[in-house]
Amino acid sequence: MALPSSPSAVQSATPVMASNLSDGVVDSRFFFTKKISVLLDDNNYLLWRQQENLEFSRFEQQDYALASWLLSSVSTVVLLHLIGLDTSTKIWNAIVTLYDSKTTSRLMFYRRALHS
Incomplete structure (x- = not known):
């Protein structure tokens, strides 16, 4: 830009x-x-x-800690889908994208099973 x-x-x-x-x-x-x-x-x-905002530095540290926790909380199979993602938001959104469609499909299956 x-x-x-x-x-x-x-x-x-x-x-x-x-x-x-x-x-x-x-x-x-x-x-x-x-x-x-x-x-x-x-x-x-x-x-x-180089002018540094202390609040932003604190945010970056917290985000890094959260991203590390997320990456250490998933299996190696899931970890392969998260390669190169550097913020907790990107990591979480990738996990949601990965599992959201599977969860929705499973819910629809259970609803059909309950109705029949």
């Missing part, structure tokens, strides 16, 4: 923020509580990216 190169393109892409910026007042709902001391420009993306 390409980023707009001119300030006018940024303002047209975010009309609510643009009106606030022109007044010199910025609505705090658009920003995290952590202040970034390095402003992003064409030459400092890598430096800007």
Whole structure:
């Protein structure tokens, strides 16, 4: 995804923020509580990216722990379907996709069996 190169393109892409910026007042709902001391420009993306949000770091640690727990809780047969998945969300969604259709089919079988 390409980023707009001119300030006018940024303002047209975010009309609510643009009106606030022109007044010199910025609505705090658009920003995290952590202040970034390095402003992003064409030459400092890598430096800007290194600004670390402690809440996000904590989230990443928890997600890594949950992903590890999920991967250690499945058999090797299931584990083959989870190769390359790096977040707990991706792992869980793959497990749901893998077993959801089987569970639905089994429920339909039991319902038919009960009716007959």
